[in-house]
Amino acid sequence: MQIATPYLMFLGDVPDALAAKTAYGIKDWRPEWCIGQMRLPGCKADLGIPDLTLPEALAKGCRTLVVGVVNAGGVLPDHWVKEIVAAIEAGFDVASGLHVRLGAVPAIAEAAAKRGSKLHDVRHSSETFPTGKGTRRPGRRLLTVGTDCSVGKKYTTLALEKGMRDRGLDADFRATGQTGVFISGRGVAIDAVVADFISGAVETISPAAAPHHWDLIEGQGSLFHPSFAGVSLGLLHGAQPDAFVVCHEPTRTTMRGVAHPLPTIRQVIDLTAQLGALTNPDIRPVGIAVNTQALAEGEARALLEALSAEHGLPATDPVRFGVETLVDRIVADFAEA
Amino acid sequence: MQIATPYLMFLGDVPDALAAKTAYGIKDWRPEWCIGQMRLPGCKADLGIPDLTLPEALAKGCRTLVVGVVNAGGVLPDHWVKEIVAAIEAGFDVASGLHVRLGAVPAIAEAAAKRGSKLHDVRHSSETFPTGKGTRRPGRRLLTVGTDCSVGKKYTTLALEKGMRDRGLDADFRATGQTGVFISGRGVAIDAVVADFISGAVETISPAAAPHHWDLIEGQGSLFHPSFAGVSLGLLHGAQPDAFVVCHEPTRTTMRGVAHPLPTIRQVIDLTAQLGALTNPDIRPVGIAVNTQALAEGEARALLEALSAEHGLPATDPVRFGVETLVDRIVADFAEA
CATH class of the missing domain: 3.40.50.300 (P-loop containing nucleotide triphosphate hydrolases)
Incomplete structure (x- = not known):
């Protein structure tokens, strides 16, 4: 998995900072990649970086919309889906730490297929690996x-x-x-x-x-x-x-x-x-x-x-x-x- | 995973007994469940049980077509798909040890959905489990x-x-x-x-x-x-x-x-x-x-x-x-x- 940087951080309308724990971790360790945040009305998390619209974030070079938040109940709410689809249509890749796979949401899957955007579900592994060999390797x-x-x-x-x-x-x-x-x-x-x-x-x-x-x-x-x-x-x-x-x-x-x-x-x-x-x-x-x-x-x-x-x-x-x-x-x- | 028994053993047209190793293992340990086998022309494996047609197997009470063979190249051949679909249409569940998921083959998925048949991919896990607790349990x-x-x-x-x-x-x-x-x-x-x-x-x-x-x-x-x-x-x-x-x-x-x-x-x-x-x-x-x-x-x-x-x-x-x-x-x- 190779995620294109820098990031626009999607915080949705999470009820507290804990629900955006992943986003805070990214911002702490890679502030240079976290160009801006996108928050919906009522969002109680704030990374302390500029709030950007999709066009603003694109203009600043952002490549990937990062969904570094947890949503209640395991179902992706419609008003989040709408924003994610809009980001894809604007040209972003999307990387998500949600339990639900991005590609399992039809609107997101269709938008990504149409636009050729990459969807990264970091909580899931779609990659296949060889079994371990246990052979010593240099380094x-x-x-x-x-x-x-x-x-x-x-x-x-x-x-x-x-x-x-x-x-x-x-x-x-x-x-x-x-x-x-x-x-x-x-x-x-x-x-x-x-x-x-x-x-x-x-x-x-x-x-x-x-x-x-x-x-x-x-x-x-x-x-x-x-x-x-x-x-x-x-x-x-x-x-x-x-x-x-x-x-x-x-x-x-x-x-x-x-x-x-x-x-x-x-x-x-x-x-x-x-x-x-x-x-x-x-x-x-x-x-x-x-x-x-x-x-x-x-x-x-x-x-x-x-x-x-x-x-x-x-x-x-x-x-x-x-x-x-x-x-x-x-x-x-x-x-x- | 709970597979309905007894079984009709599908051997396809595998080139040797080794390719049907799983089927032999089942037959060795559960002969009473292995009512019959279904082989295609050229099949080089033989479990030593009756060759049955789908209607014959159904009449003898078989509930599940068991695909206990490996196929070359990882792709399910069309002439196997045809037989599996026919079994589903006749009323069988299908249980498979193949690498490819049964449900990933559109014709099989559609037939199963239409007929309400169960597809079991024993090599894959679609079940979700809780994480282990490590608590002692009786027995x-x-x-x-x-x-x-x-x-x-x-x-x-x-x-x-x-x-x-x-x-x-x-x-x-x-x-x-x-x-x-x-x-x-x-x-x-x-x-x-x-x-x-x-x-x-x-x-x-x-x-x-x-x-x-x-x-x-x-x-x-x-x-x-x-x-x-x-x-x-x-x-x-x-x-x-x-x-x-x-x-x-x-x-x-x-x-x-x-x-x-x-x-x-x-x-x-x-x-x-x-x-x-x-x-x-x-x-x-x-x-x-x-x-x-x-x-x-x-x-x-x-x-x-x-x-x-x-x-x-x-x-x-x-x-x-x-x-x-x-x-x-x-x-x-x-x-x-």
Whole structure:
């Protein structure tokens, strides 16, 4: 999936900012691609960028209308369909994170066919992939893994891309989730791939590269999550990472959506290294990323110091304290490899 | 997916028996459902059951035309479509293991819509599942796992169903692959499910049951296979088995389709127990099933004895020597649980 940039961000008339979470994520990480927003009367989300009409957005170079919002009830409302069709007729591609496929709405499908526009459903996978081969391929790879879902893997991976590029390293973020696909304009929502092709899809989005190039692969789920561990394992095997960063949220008491307790960071390090060795025997941890939002700064620093000492790894909150220490470790560990 | 039985087996004009492998599997395990076969001129496969016309099959009670063959090139040939449409018009449902979806062929889709017939594509999943919850549910469960793909997991599971039922135990085969779905008339081809729902789909096909009821769940792939380990792990977590049997093929030198070496039976036992404990801390191995087809009988017996001694578990070739020792162990281990 390759989405043409820049974007006009469609927010519809969502009732709050949370319903536009994906759109906010895109705007945070790719402000240069988010030229303008299109809001309908009553919209309660605001990305803080210019409100543009379709002709204005086209004049500013926008190529794709991005539907980075969730709609209630799973049915695309008629007044959204009308705007999407108008955008297609004006010459836009459309990329959507909705559960419903754009092409399943006849008016949208017809308009796109007539105009030759591309419809991207990032939550679905229409691409077919080969099955994974597990063969080592050149280039370096880092994967973010987690003690749970939604513990900052995407944020950490994107922050590492920025931090490593700032340090002059050749590094590319590789998206495996829908927001990540919008942010990078490419990738695959790995949880939407047919089960047989999980590792093959990851091999496809992170192909052989130059020996010192880094692919920074966005992790998903957790090897300890009873709902999603299969996805996490296929992702680990397909990524065959040389390095991994463990992401953690310290206040959570059960794993997201289920009654299971959280694993320890030590358990995640050990199991990731154990299982990852199947496709990369040289796999090693290079750091810990903690979302300390719920802690006071002193508490946060104390926790990170304790984790760093316990595991012999740099530990940071990428949002609060940056990723410098992680990049230092990566540079040191892979200086001559 | 619930397929109406009995079946009329459609073999088309396949060039050899291998192309009808699925049909042979169904006939071996459910001869009572395979009332007749329908072959076109030039067909080189023969299930050894009566050749029936559509009216003859209907008169004998057949409900579903089963397309248990593979076609070359991925396109359904016109002369097959013609026969399938005729079957629908005569009142049959159609169940297919083809890569192409029946409903993607306009003539078939139209005929089915007109007649109200069901089209089952066992290689595809149109069902939606909840995500897995990982909560313990009543009833007992056994999962077959493997050192590799295609090492006899389906056969072993079906043989256990028969052996346990013969012993008076309440046991049901639960299909997770396409041939298994045909054989049991229900189930899900788990490798065709969207990645996020692997464990949830398994929870769905093996729901809460009476305390002494056994679900015998067909395994897929291997935790050590770099292409499919994610599927195997999701299946393990969703199955939350109390017991597992390790299936093995002793002459294989690399894992199917890839360059990776085979794990040892010990490695498979240990990793299955380790990872399975996430959703069932009481998980334990109850036996080893070896496909000894390539070995002379003396060699086969010696190998099984050695494996049994090494692992402290019954070891058998279910095809050659039956599953009595496995059933003995299951009965002994779970006598009072």
